[in-house]
Amino acid sequence: MIGYETYDAWWWPYLFIAVAGWLATDIWRWLGVLVGNRLKQDSAALTWVRAVATALLAAVIAKLILYPTGELRNVPVALRLTAAGIGFGAFLLAGKRIWVGIATALALLIGGQFLLA
Amino acid sequence: MSLPADPAGGSHWFFRGMRGIFSLPAIILMSAFVGFCGFAVEAGVPFGETVFMTGMIWALPAKVLLVGSILAGASLPAAFITVALSSIRLMPMVAALIPEIRTEKTPTWLLLLLSHFIAITAYVFTMERIRDVPREHRVAFFAGFGITVTGANIVLVAVLYSxxxxxxxxxxxxxxFLTPVYFLTSIWASTRERAGRIAMVIGLGLGPLFHQVAPEFDILYAGVVGGTLAFLADRAWKARSAS
Structure with missing residues (x-):
């Protein structure tokens, strides 16, 4: 099967990225435009689509915390969950100030690693 | 798109969108791109290709998956399917955003073109602020933000690569870690409907649950099942308080 390293030409990796990356993402954006063009504001259908989009994003968030990529993998999962949970609590207590939540979570993540080390 | 001549016209709102580069969402996204750039370097993806995928794919999770597929030596069809499956989520996001920004007169080709700049950050940023933008200038506002942030991250990745x-x-x-925590707080802050908040809570639980059962489709299942449950729960709630 053709893969990333099949051809030696300089342009091949770019074509690979264009097909497996650009096309694979933008077809969904184009379909989204066509669907969104038909949705009426304040309709039940739009509320449902928004709920699906939000649930999808929530699932992405949970996965980024539980099954991360890169260096974050080396941080214990309990520390990741605690930092995110307390960070979210701080965000709510601070009247939904996003920077408070982020600063708290990051401080706990980095501080926790120093404590555990 | 015809630009009205008055000072608070389309170009003014395009510029206001551009200024979004200095907003918290844009700054956090740029930090996440520093993380992605490091990941690409570590994976051995050459400079030109890393910059190319930053602009062409734009959605960060899709890029991470593509680099992962390249590392694993996946074939072109396999890589395409992996990235395409993970990116289905873009469709409901775009479909939810488009009715907020378009007018009756907005040409579809323009929306198709601009949809490329929609990813989680642009979605969150726009949903949070779009109600304060006059409807006829919302497309310009979004275009200003989307094009600027994408361009800035392409430059950022190019500069940081070495x-x-x-x-x-x-x-x-x-x-x-910044990305998930930022999404968690900002999506909660920008969700005005009860259905959205229920969807958020259910999605957080269903994501890992479906990951155990069907890892290739987990995000998709969690979205459709979680979103539908939240929608129905919200309807039942409304029906009860109405009766």
């Missing part, structure tokens, strides 16, 4: 590997491991880990 030095990013010197980043301490703990900082790199924190950069990867």
């Amino acid at each position: 030095t990013v590997s010197q980043l301490p491991a703990m900082v790199a880990g924190a950069l990867f």
Whole structure:
């Protein structure tokens, strides 16, 4: 099967990225435009689509915390969950100030690693 | 798109969108791109290709998956399917955003073109602020933000490529952590409907649950099942308080 390293030409990796990356993402954006063009504001259908989009994003968030990529993998999962949970609590207590939540979570993540080390 | 001549016209709102580069969402996204750049360097993706995928794919999770597929030696069809499946989520996001920004007169080709700049950050940023923008200028506002942020991150990745590997491991880990925490708080803050908040809570639980059952489709299942449950729960709630 053709893969990333099949051809030696300089342009091949770019074509690979264009097909497996650009096309694979933008077809969904184009379909989204066509669907969104038909949705009426304040309709039940739009509320449902928004709920699906939000649930999808929530699932992405949970996965980024539980099954991360890169260096974050080396941080214990309990520390990741605690930092995110307390960070979210701080965000709510601070009247939904996003920077408070982020600063708290990051401080706990980095501080926790120093404590555990 | 015809630009009205008055000072608060389309170009004014395009510029207001551009200024979104200095907003918290844009700054956090750029930090996440520093993390991605480090990941690409570590994976051995050459400079030109890393910059190319930043602009062409734009959605960060899709890029991480594509680099992962390249590392694993996946074939072109397999890589395409992996990235395409993970990117289905873009469709409901775009479909929810388009009715907020378009007018009756907005040409579809323009929306198709601009939809490329929609990813989680642009979605969150726009949903949070779009109600304060006059409807006829919302497309210009979104275009200003989307094009500027995408361009800035392309430049950022290009500039950092050669030095990013010197980043301490703990900082790199924190950069990867920034994204989920930012999404968690900002989506909650920008969700005005009860259905959206229920969807958020259910999605957080269903994501890992479906990951155990069907790892290739987990995000998709969690979205459709979680979103539908939230929608129905909200309807039942409304029906009860109405009766």
